[in-house]
Amino acid sequence: MIGRPMKTGVVVAMGLALLVGQGCSMKWLQSDGETGSAQNGSTGKGLSGFSKNPSEERLGKSGDIVSLSPSGISARQRAEITKEEKAAIEAGLQDVFFGYDQWALSDAGMDALNLDAQWLKDHPGAVMKVEGHCDERGTADYNIVLGDKRAKTARNYLIESGVAPKQVAIVSYGKARPFCTDPSEPCYQQNRRGHVLLNMKK
Numbered sequence: 001m002i003g004r005p006m007k008t009g010v011v012v013a014m015g016l017a018l019l020v021g022q023g024c025s026m027k028w029l030q031s032d033g034e035t036g037s038a039q040n041g042s043t044g045k046g047l048s049g050f051s052k053n054p055s056e057e058r059l060g061k062s063g064d065i066v067s068l069s070p071s072g073i074s075a076r077q078r079a080e081i082t083k084e085e086k087a088a089i090e091a092g093l094q095d096v097f098f099g100y101d102q103w104a105l106s107d108a109g110m111d112a113l114n115l116d117a118q119w120l121k122d123h124p125g126a127v128m129k130v131e132g133h134c135d136e137r138g139t140a141d142y143n144i145v146l147g148d149k150r151a152k153t154a155r156n157y158l159i160e161s162g163v164a165p166k167q168v169a170i171v172s173y174g175k176a177r178p179f180c181t182d183p184s185e186p187c188y189q190q191n192r193r194g195h196v197l198l199n200m201k202k
Contacts, residue, residue, distance in 0.1 A: 084129065084197035091119055093128065096154050096194040100135075103149035105157060109194075113154060116196065117161035123200075124164065130154045131195040132172040133179070135188035143174030154194040 094112035096105065105113070120128060132147030151170035158168050179195075180187035 081197065084199055087200055088128070088196050088198040091123075091126075091198055093119060093196045093198060095196055096150075097189065098150055098192045098194070100188070100192065101138075101146070102192075103146065103153050105153060109154075110157065113157050114161065117158050117163050120158065120163045120167050124167070125201045127167050127169060127199045127201065128158075129169045129171060129197045129199070131177075131197065132170065132174075133177065133191055133193050133195055134175045135191040136175050136178065136183070137188070138175070140174055140176070144172050145174075147172035147174045150192075150194050 093116050096109040096112045098104075098109070099106070116128065120126060130151045132149070132151035134143040134147050134150075138146070148170070151172055155168045155170050159165050175191070178187075178191045179193070180190045
């Protein structure tokens with residue numbers, strides 16, 4: 001009888017991704033409060049300031065994008081991120097996943113965000129951060145823009161679902177903080193996500 005191959009590689013890759021992610025540079029994009037239609041991500045509608053073809057995007061010089069060196073992340077900040085991830089898991093919040101080179105929401109993505117939206121409406125003091133992540137293909141700049149579109153799509157959908165704008169923050173990491181590092185489609189699928197963190201204000 002032939003045994004099934006073990007999936008330990010995935011677990012090891014996840015651990016490596018955390019270590020690699022901490023050493024990568026980060027670029028933050030602050031939300032501009034746009035609340036256009038979230039379901040038109042594949043056409044660019046509702047995400048003003050972006051062309052229909054992400055490959056034509058260029059990072060602007062408006063100061064919205066700030067590059068942080070790895071040394072700019074303190075142990076305290078890492079602990080805070082871990083705390084926010086744990087809070088999101090305990091609240092039952094779900095990440096949203098995207099197709100290759102896409103920022104439109106799938107039915108499964110909308111289902112996940114509907115659950116997140118209901119929880120946020122029931123907890124008006126909570127703030128959820130949506131991190132836009134991409135797989136390793138494409139340039140760093142391209143993926144920062146694509147990650148931002150994914151985060152904005154999720155944010156806009158939540159706001160259209162009745163969540164207060166002040167409860168949703170966004171950031172794009174592009175391909176700088178992968179969840180999985182194997183050069184394979186199952187791994188790429190894990191990295192194409194809007195990852196959610198939760199801050200419970202006291």
